[in-house]
Amino acid sequence: ELNKMNIAIVGTGYVGLVTGTCFAETGVDVTCVDVNADKIANLQKGIIPIYEPGLEDMVLRNVKAGRLHFTTSLESCLDNVDIVFSAVGTPPDEDGSADLRYVLEVARTIGANMKKYTLVVTKSTVPVGTARKVKAAIREELEKRGESIDFDVASNPEFLKEGNAIDDFMSPDRVVVGVESERAKKLMTKLYKPFMLVNFRVIFMDIPSAEMTKYAANSMLATRISFMNDIANLCELVGADVNMVRDGIGSDSRIGRKFLYPGCGYGGSCFPKDVKALIKTAEQNGYSMQVLKAVEDVNENQKGILFEKLVKVFNGDLKGKTVALWGLAFKPGTDDMREAPALVLIEKLKQSGCNVRAYDPAAMDESRRRIGESVYYAHDMYDAALDADALILVTEWKEFRLPTWGVIKKAMKQPVVLDGRNIYDGDELQEMGFVYHCIGR
Numbered sequence: 489e490l491n492k493m494n495i496a497i498v499g500t501g502y503v504g505l506v507t508g509t510c511f512a513e514t515g516v517d518v519t520c521v522d523v524n525a526d527k528i529a530n531l532q533k534g535i536i537p538i539y540e541p542g543l544e545d546m547v548l549r550n551v552k553a554g555r556l557h558f559t560t561s562l563e564s565c566l567d568n569v570d571i572v573f574s575a576v577g578t579p580p581d582e583d584g585s586a587d588l589r590y591v592l593e594v595a596r597t598i599g600a601n602m603k604k605y606t607l608v609v610t611k612s613t614v615p616v617g618t619a620r621k622v623k624a625a626i627r628e629e630l631e632k633r634g635e636s637i638d639f640d641v642a643s644n645p646e647f648l649k650e651g652n653a654i655d656d657f658m659s660p661d662r663v664v665v666g667v668e669s670e671r672a673k674k675l676m677t678k679l680y681k682p683f684m685l686v687n688f689r690v691i692f693m694d695i696p697s698a699e700m701t702k703y704a705a706n707s708m709l710a711t712r713i714s715f716m717n718d719i720a721n722l723c724e725l726v727g728a729d730v731n732m733v734r735d736g737i738g739s740d741s742r743i744g745r746k747f748l749y750p751g752c753g754y755g756g757s758c759f760p761k762d763v764k765a766l767i768k769t770a771e772q773n774g775y776s777m778q779v780l781k782a783v784e785d786v787n788e789n790q791k792g793i794l795f796e797k798l799v800k801v802f803n804g805d806l807k808g809k810t811v812a813l814w815g816l817a818f819k820p821g822t823d824d825m826r827e828a829p830a831l832v833l834i835e836k837l838k839q840s841g842c843n844v845r846a847y848d849p850a851a852m853d854e855s856r857r858r859i860g861e862s863v864y865y866a867h868d869m870y871d872a873a874l875d876a877d878a879l880i881l882v883t884e885w886k887e888f889r890l891p892t893w894g895v896i897k898k899a900m901k902q903p904v905v906l907d908g909r910n911i912y913d914g915d916e917l918q919e920m921g922f923v924y925h926c927i928g929r
């Protein structure tokens with residue numbers, strides 16, 4: 489209790505960097521480790537590799553206070569730390585299961601270099617049973633050295649949302665920790681104590697349950713979205729309005745209002761990957777996750793829905809049409825384009841001979857990196873609409889919510905608006921002479 493807590497976080501991606509910075513904010517001494525030397529050099533200079541509201545300020549403040557350090561060498565910080573968090577990537581294998589290469593590499597490095605008791609916590613989303621493999625890897629390395637240093641493993645899945653990561657981390661709904669020793673439980677309790685001033689709980693459980701909780705949570709959320717997209721598509725066919733239906737069912741406290749928004753499909757680094765991985769885990773255990781398979785199918789289909797609507801509007805004749813896209817990131821508040829619905833749409837538009845004029849408040853560089861110069865990158869949302877035959881809202885950034893429609897209508901060749909997130913007033917647009925289509929109404 490007398491000593492300052494010392495921790496290391498391996499992997500300075502989204503989760504790692506936010507986790508490290510937020511722990512530093514509570515007074516803990518944090519070393520963030522990454523194999524990417526450029527990334528670390530940049531972080532040391534205060535250059536942040538991702539766009540996340542509030543993160544840059546918090547990094548700079550904690551670096552200045554001497555509590556937040558960056559290094560490429562995990563070995564060199566092992567002497568001092570009580571806890572090592574592993575927040576490295578677990579990209580999907582070709583078959584959909586999570587690739588544990590990096591997670592186990594970190595475990596081996598720890599086993600090969602640790603000098604004193606260390607708690608090794610997995611924060612990356614990993615399949616049930618991974619902690620067991622991490623433990624075995626560390627033990628194996630220790631045996632090679634002929635050492636019998638005590639250590640523990642734990643699982644502490646992260647539930648933060650991109651774009652709201654700092655708030656989510658600093659005041660979480662709950663913290664889930666899987667442990668198998670009192671010593672590990674004590675350390676984790678101490679580390680999370682500063683957060684307990686706010687109204688939330690640390691839920692301790694066994695390790696497999698903690699590992700499972702993350703997948704179950706993300707799969708449930710993805711299920712809600714696919715379910716609502718299914719309902720929305722049926723609403724269109726029977727003449728119902730999904731907005732009304734959402735309001736109607738969301739008022740039932742057992743259902744709740746959140747995460748019931750239909751759209752053009754879920755994307756991002758978590759939902760698609762985690763749903764796939766859980767289906768795979770089930771298969772490996774001789775079980776079939778039937779609901780989740782349908783969740784995936786519905787989402788694939790939904791990513792194509794805006795294109796289908798466009799085809800209908802122009803009676804299949806898309807060649808040479810100019811299409812304006814508002815929003816490229818998989819959701820507002822981020823520059824992340826992983827599994828973004830916009831990517832599927834752009835591909836289909838290009839294949840049908842359309843010219844694409846795209847604008848996103850944050851993801852323009854990321855888009856250039858991914859799809860190059862085959863689309864025109866507009867200066868702003870109005871420039872994107874210039875001479876367009878149709879305008880498609882893909883990501884509901886706040887700045888797209890209240891356009892000056894008069895200006896847009898003058899700029900466009902044809903006044904066609906497809907609203908992929910149901911954020912506009914269709915009656916108002918139709919009164920102004922726009923052709924307007926949205927999801928589920």
Ligand code: UDX
Pocket residue numbers: 646647648649650651706709713746747748749750751752753754755756757758759818819
């Ligand atoms: C998600 C989880 O929310 C988080 O707990 C977990 O740790 C990581 O995965 P994130 O991927 O950052 O976070 O995004 P989130 O805000 O949850 O949105 C995911 C996707 O669902 C987005 O594409 C979003 O547009 C879509 N979505 C969300 C809907 O289509 N409808 C909704 O009602 C809510």
